[in-house]
Amino acid sequence: MTIEMKEDDFIVSKTDLKGRITYTNHIFMEMAEYTEAELLGKPHNIIRHEDMPKAVFKYLWETIVKKEEVFAFVKNKTKNSNDYWVYANITASCNLHGNIIGYYSVRRRPNPEALETIIPLYKRMLEVEKSDGVDASFKVLTDILAEKGISYDELIISLQK
Numbered sequence: 213m214t215i216e217m218k219e220d221d222f223i224v225s226k227t228d229l230k231g232r233i234t235y236t237n238h239i240f241m242e243m244a245e246y247t248e249a250e251l252l253g254k255p256h257n258i259i260r261h262e263d264m265p266k267a268v269f270k271y272l273w274e275t276i277v278k279k280e281e282v283f284a285f286v287k288n289k290t291k292n293s294n295d296y297w298v299y300a301n302i303t304a305s306c307n308l309h310g311n312i313i314g315y316y317s318v319r320r321r322p323n324p325e326a327l328e329t330i331i332p333l334y335k336r337m338l339e340v341e342k343s344d345g346v347d348a349s350f351k352v353l354t355d356i357l358a359e360k361g362i363s364y365d366e367l368i369i370s371l372q373k
């Protein structure tokens with residue numbers, strides 16, 4: 213079953229440098245159907261959904277380690293194998309010396325119209341990933357961006373509007 217986020221809800225989590233969960237808010241636990249004890253210290257891929265292309269997470273990690281923020285539409289899987297879509301912003305948290313000490317993500321309800329574009333795009337990326345690998349899958353995305361003459365951020369932010 214697909215669970216929908218409410219309009220005013222936001223889901224928050226923090227991780228250490230390796231993506232292990234160090235904090236979640238209550239809405240996170242409610243949506244993911246896990247208790248705090250089941251989440252703390254676990255890799256964030258505990259809620260990874262198999263419909264998500266690997267290329268999206270590769271781009272995510274390559275970007276946040278550079279201290280650049282990422283916007284992404286992500287499908288997550290709950291403990292009871294339900295799923296929910298989010299519009300996520302993910303950033304690095306730095307100390308006063310500018311060193312990364314962890315990562316932080318806030319998610320909101322995605323624009324349903326955006327998912328009409330994202331779902332077939334991810335499906336195509338996943339197919340390409342299975343036959344030709346992650347780089348070829350990422351190229352599906354970059355080819356679309358080149359065709360539209362826009363950046364990844366411009367695409368994602370425009371879809372959410």
Ligand SMILES: Cc1cc2nc3c(=O)[nH]c(=O)nc-3n(C[C@H](O)[C@H](O)[C@H](O)COP(=O)(O)O)c2cc1C
Pocket residue numbers: 225226227231255256257258259260261264266269286287288302303315316317
């Ligand atoms: C702050 C932060 C939040 C993340 N949130 C999610 C998330 O909600 N869902 C998800 O599948 N992966 C999330 N990830 C990415 C995971 O760390 C992981 O790369 C992804 O689930 C893919 O798993 P895999 O690398 O084992 O294939 C997040 C990473 C960070 C640093």
